[in-house]
Amino acid sequence: MLCAVLAGFLLLAPEALANFITPKSGGSPNANHIHSLYDIILYLAAIVAVLVEGALLYSVFRFRARKSRVAAQIHGNTRLEIGWTVAAAMILVVLTVVTFVKLPSIVNPPNSSANGLVLSASVNEPTPPSGKKLTVCVQGRQFIWRYVYGNGCDQHAFSLKLPYSYTTMVVPEHTTVVLTIQSTDVIHSWWIPSLGGKVDAVPGYTTYTWFKALHTGTFRGQCAQLCGNGHAQMIAFVKVVTPWEYSTCLARQNQLLCSQSGQLKQLRQELTALNLLGK
Ligand SMILES: [Cu+2]
Numbered sequence: 001m002l003c004a005v006l007a008g009f010l011l012l013a014p015e016a017l018a019n020f021i022t023p024k025s026g027g028s029p030n031a032n033h034i035h036s037l038y039d040i041i042l043y044l045a046a047i048v049a050v051l052v053e054g055a056l057l058y059s060v061f062r063f064r065a066r067k068s069r070v071a072a073q074i075h076g077n078t079r080l081e082i083g084w085t086v087a088a089a090m091i092l093v094v095l096t097v098v099t100f101v102k103l104p105s106i107v108n109p110p111n112s113s114a115n116g117l118v119l120s121a122s123v124n125e126p127t128p129p130s131g132k133k134l135t136v137c138v139q140g141r142q143f144i145w146r147y148v149y150g151n152g153c154d155q156h157a158f159s160l161k162l163p164y165s166y167t168t169m170v171v172p173e174h175t176t177v178v179l180t181i182q183s184t185d186v187i188h189s190w191w192i193p194s195l196g197g198k199v200d201a202v203p204g205y206t207t208y209t210w211f212k213a214l215h216t217g218t219f220r221g222q223c224a225q226l227c228g229n230g231h232a233q234m235i236a237f238v239k240v241v242t243p244w245e246y247s248t249c250l251a252r253q254n255q256l257l258c259s260q261s262g263q264l265k266q267l268r269q270e271l272t273a274l275n276l277l278g279k
Contacts, residue, residue, distance in 0.1 A: 027194035027219050027240075028211035033105045034197055040098055044091065106197070109133065109176045109210035116175035116212075117243040126178055126208050133176040133210075136169060140181070140188030140201035140223065143230030145169075149250060154180045154206060163253045168237040172246035173213045181207045186228065192221030192238050200225060213240040 022042065025035035063071050074080060111130040127133060137153035139146040148164040156162075171177050181190050183201035191198030195211040213219075223234035241249065 024193035027192070027213060027215075027217075028196050029110060029214070030106050030196040030211060031194055033102055037099060037102045037106075041095060044095065048091065109178060110212060112176045112212065113174035115243070117172045117246065126210055128176045133178045134171065135178050135180060136171065137180045137182065138169075138190055138201065140183040140185075140190065140227070140234075142185050142228050143223075143234040145188075145190075145223075145234065145236045154182065161257075163250055163257060165253060167235065168239055170239045170241060170246060170249050171213060172243040173216050173240050175243065176210060176212045178208060178210045181209065187225050188223045188227050188234065189225035190221070190236070191224040192219050192236060194219045195221075195238060198224045211238075213238070216240045216242060 022038050023031070023035050025031040107126075109126050109128045111128045112132055112134075117134060134149075135151050135153060137148040139148070144166055146164060146166050147169045148162050150160070150162045152160050153162050179190065179199075181199055181201045182205075183203045185203060187203070188201040189198050190201055190209065192211070195213065196209060199207050199209040201207065217240055219238045219240070221236040221238070223231060223236070225231075227234065
């Protein structure tokens with residue numbers, strides 16, 4: 001009876017509890033591979049748990065203490081002991097092989113799709129086989145995420161006058177996006193669950209991850225490393241749009257940044273002049 005209930009639970013679980021007891025997925029191939037690997041391990045572990053607990057409960061009930069009955073002892077039964085040692089080892093071997101088979105698809109970025117954006121290559125970041133990707137630099141600081149778009153963003157963001165944004169990252173769909181992750185103060189952790197695993201932003205180091213959004217939409221994430229008293233506010237959004245919308249959005253962002261830096265320059269001049277007048 002108990003086994004039937006647990007088996008029913010396992011059968012229904014993928015539908016009823018999608019992304020509840022398993023990692024979020026659906027936004028990017030790496031997130032999907034993490035999800036399916038997690039599923040395989042979870043269900044194997046669940047089967048082992050049901051078998052072991054079932055045997056235990058059955059034995060407790062069936063062989064409970066009764067007058068004038070002595071339980072049979074199986075200690076020292078070589079066949080049985082070799083059997084369950086080999087079975088446990090085989091399960092671990094299967095899990096290891098499955099993990100190593102799936103790992104490359106989680107770590108290595110694939111090519112952008114034909115309808116994605118055509119982009120440039122660079123040398124030190126994870127690169128898809130075609131070499132074409134979109135680079136976005138993610139910078140964690142207490143307590144906000146900053147994104148700079150385009151090649152060279154990790155070193156020459158200011159001299160190249162690259163467009164940037166805070167909190168919400170805009171990216172095109174079907175395009176391999178490689179993230180270059182840095183921190184300016186303490187350790188933060190970049191994590192948009194539907195778009196893949198989390199990666200730490202460590203001061204003094206550059207870490208990398210990637211995603212390839214499978215459809216448009218907005219994905220929410222949160223800094224996953226306690227980084228100070230404003231940690232809870234350090235949320236992040238990835239807004240996935242069509243490649244055309246992305247190009248338009250980037251051009252608009254450039255224009256806005258340009259006009260604002262013009263205004264800033266003017267304001268600085270005025271303040272400097274006032275200061276000089278005051279002296
Ligand atoms: Cu944080």
